[in-house]
Amino acid sequence: MSKLLILAEHANGKLNPATAKCVSCAVKIGGDVHIAVFSDSGQAVAEQAARLAGVSKVLNIEHADFTDPLAAMIAPELAALASGYSHLLAPSSMYGKDVLPRAAALLGVNQVSDIMSVNDARSFTRPVYAGNAIIEVSVPEDMLVAATVRTASWAAAEEGNSAEIEQLAAQSERPSHTRFVELQSEGGDGPDLQTASVVVSGGRALGSAENFELIYQLAKKLKAGVGASRAAVDAGYVPNDMQVGQTGKIISPELYFAFGISGAIQHITGIKDAGTIVAVNKDADAPIFELADIGLVGDLFQIIPELEQALD
Amino acid sequence: MKVLVFIKRVVDYNVRVKVRPDGSGVDTDGVKMSINPFDEIALEEALRMREAGQADEVIVVSAGTSDCQQQLRTGLAMGADRAIQIDTDKPLQPLTAARAFQALVEQQQPGVVLLGKQAIDDDNNQTGQMLAALWGRPQATNAAKIELSGDTARVTREVDAGLEVLDIDLPAVITTDLRLNTPRFVKLPDIMKAKKKPLDVVALDGLVSDAGNDLKIGNWSPPPQRGKGIMVDDVAGLVTELKSRGLL
Amino acid sequence: MSEREVMEYDVTIVGAGPAGLSCALRLKQLNSELNVCVIEKAAEVGAHILSGAVIETGPLDDLLPDWRDNPPPICVAAQRDEFLLLSKTGARRLPTPPQQNNHGNVIVSLGALCGWLAPQAESLGVDIFPGYAASAIAWKQDGSVSGVVIGDMGVDKSGQPKDTYVEGIEIHAPVTVLAEGCRGHLSKQLIKHFSLDKDCDPQTYGIGMKELWRLPEGRVQPGLIQHTIGWPLDPRTYGGSFVYHLDDNRLALGFVVALDYADPAFSPFEALQQFKHHPRMRALLEGGEIISSGARALVEGGYQSLPNTQMPGALLIGDAAGLLNVPKIKGTHQAMRSGMLAAEHLHQQHQSDGLRSDGFDQALRGSAIVSELKRVRNIRPGFHKGLWFGLANAVWETATAGFSPWTMRQHADHTALQQNLSVQRDWVERELPPKDRLASVYFAATEHDEDQPVHLQILEPDVCLTRCAEEYDHPCTRFCPASVYEMVEDEQGKRLQINAANCVHCKTCDIKDPYQIINWVTPEGGAGPNYQNL
């Protein structure tokens, strides 16, 4: 039977939801699912991990060197833990992508990146060519499966479990060649368009820079990033770094609102990996409705204020 | 100090990639091939290091058939001093590539190794990290800013929570992200000069046995189409729908 | 202005199409010592080339006798010709006009063919520079052409240098060969500057649009060549379709419309899409997918419109000179032959009194290239009087092999639009992709850095909102196949929005704009469509 070890991602005493999504993938693969938490004081995180349904054990490995999540520190540790496991998983977040390949190389195996779905314990599908093709990848029998999990493809595992928590000591050598200096979280007004989990975009229908305030206000309420179509950028309503699409930013928020955007393919190219697309357009035949998950036909100048009210 | 830059020949990012109807891969006949854009950024950064007097030689390396000499020549025209082709007719999986690169790194002894954070064909995002692991040296992935001082580098990295700053000892492996720089245009006369710069070919087997290419790639398929969703009648309907999906 | 860096060559060729590449190859075959370069604005050779293309193989046999051992990537022998007159739902077989008998010809992708020729030229020592646009002429003191100026790169929207700025260089040569294809941007300037067209009729043009499809197994009949006339065009508009069956379930289809159409409301793009919905085509296409698409103007003026092709320091060859044979709808063999002829002429000159352009025009007019044009000179103009007269006239001209004592005249296309014309069109509801022009350009994979000067210059912007609004209601918003021109109205009022980044470099606007106030100039090198096997 498979035995799977998941690398937990966490910050400030909180388990990142990406870990729970990884658990869903592990459960789909099937087997005994363990989570490894590396930190300077990880009990709180370990307890959160232990609540995830499908997890049978949490390994809590504490060491002062694990205060900051450095691949050079964690990867050897993870590699040392891997013996006895058939699968080593991490979310395909920036963190997982940093650590896991380093551990895989130490273990002498290739990694499967961005698992979208599971065919069987050793065979998976994953996107290549920026999602324009999907391939099947399988790992030979008798070889450790090291893989990152594409979080957007998996729902978070439910809570309500209480798995055993085992305390372990750090066991491998920790290099001094890599030193954490600081984390700069990006300030400014609202989240960054590139990484925001909610994005509100406006198109040419806004008609002026002043009217675009409507979009900013709604975004503020939703703690969302703000985007725009090329037509809105070209008309001078917003600066060009807000352009979403083929020649602008390619984004994949969990929730995307398109107000007064017709849905030209060049715009769609920028959002095709978004979780849920909501479109508001006064033209019921606008192409955006062909792929919006939720569509609403109407005048944005009425709908946005109404929506704001409904959110209060 | 030498800087080694690994560049991969990939289908140009402008090409509308299509899966072949028989599921055996994507259509590549007649499509434009280019330097992987992240690798091009890596090369630009290396050239800037040399221009700032922090490096004295920039070497571009690519693994592939003789076709990748085209990308190496472009790298030379951008300003690299010399090029090395690792000759192989098989596409390399990241671990194999990392092993070959490690062998080359040990021969060449660079102070900095630069490469893109990922190749835009297989989107693996592994090779730099694997190379750093095998070489036993620091890694700084997704670099948005690199400052060299003596034997160390301060690298600002793109992470999910913002920007992370690391100090690393050299030699080290740094992988590059989009915001690091904008690569230069090649000047015409430099294309002519590039024809005269050295380009060495080494066989892959001369560097590693090709063990490590062990993942099996099966069927290729086009991505699932986004289907038509539902229509709601009013704002109340929209809010209800969003709430029921756990999005509000 | 600072002094630009200069590179020197013996012969500089602008444009890596069949004309330019044949010229370069032949020059090096004749004299490997000559330094020859080819400048190409596309990021890769062939990426801006769009053609049918059924080609005559004679020139290839001459240029590369062993070419059949290593044929171009797409090369399907012509099997059967069909010529059809369409009504909205029906189709009538017509006898295939002799000019369109393709026995012995091959169907190729001209873009792929150029991509295949280029490395062969390079192996002979030709320097080919894709990704660089020849943006201006470099002049000598004595008023002759000294070469070309390569466009600057890294200039922002307002004309200011960005931090990637690179000043373009000049390339000088005793002779510069313009092989820019139809409506070349430098060729146009030179024709005007040297009044090369003072003794000929105005050049006339068509717009050709093409799509490459992959169809479900079993529908494609490799080698089948179909042409249609009639629906969806009205009888006063000259044009028709081509459908070429390739291998590997691929089908090339396209539509050509003469740019002397009169109806300002007409949209050539829509005509192509309508044609695809003829019952015969629809049955063929349904369930297939588009791989690549694009548009390109072609020259139609022929013999009457042939300008003087030489000037001090420079030559015109191929479609830049206007050598396409319209009744055959073939220009590739003419382009290649003229390239080779130019090479042979220059080689002779080089051996006698040095590289000079003199004497080329005479050599060209004395060659089979021009006599081929002369023979068919009255066929295309016959269609000025409508489809039926045109067809009857074509039969006459063909039977008499062009020995009619008369020569019909050509008129400039931009003068052809008529005000207040209302043409009824029995067009149908469309379902096949692409839905609209934006969806179509997506398959042209066109790409321009949006932060660069707009490369479609409007010389008198006032005309758009005044005269044009009244007289023709902005035909640019319809004739451009890439939706570059849009009239938008918002709080700032009504204005012309130019989406320059959409442009596929077809040159239709430069030709058809009724006031001749649109000037197409080269954008940053490497920008433009990225055609795949068109």
Ligand SMILES: Cc1cc2nc3c(=O)[nH]c(=O)nc-3n(C[C@H](O)[C@H](O)[C@H](O)COP(=O)(O)OP(=O)(O)OC[C@H]3O[C@@H](n4cnc5c(N)ncnc54)[C@H](O)[C@@H]3O)c2cc1C
């Ligand atoms: C090479 C290339 C690259 C491109 N890159 C990009 C890119 O990166 N990003 C991008 O966005 N586009 C890009 N485009 C342009 C794209 O094709 C479209 O032109 C553009 O996205 C249209 O923007 P829009 O939807 O805001 O404007 P329009 O197409 O004008 O649509 C406006 C929409 O608003 C609706 N509307 C009007 N009034 C109201 C109202 N009061 N309430 C509700 N709805 C209303 C209308 O029904 C219409 O659907 C590119 C095009 C090309 C060819």
Ligand SMILES: Cc1cc2nc3c(=O)[nH]c(=O)nc-3n(C[C@H](O)[C@H](O)[C@H](O)COP(=O)(O)OP(=O)(O)OC[C@H]3O[C@@H](n4cnc5c(N)ncnc54)[C@H](O)[C@@H]3O)c2cc1C
């Ligand atoms: C729809 C259509 C169908 C056709 N069908 C057929 C057919 O079936 N058979 C046939 O024989 N012919 C056909 N033709 C005609 C044929 O394509 C042309 O006659 C032929 O391409 C002309 O070759 P050329 O080398 O003169 O120009 P082109 O093929 O147009 O090549 C010109 C090259 O120069 C480059 N260039 C232009 N200006 C510059 C500049 N300033 N700087 C740098 N580079 C520049 C262009 O990017 C291009 O690559 C067709 C044409 C069209 C449009």
Ligand code: SF4
């Ligand atoms: S702008 Fe002019 S050249 Fe460009 S695609 Fe439109 S008509 Fe053709």
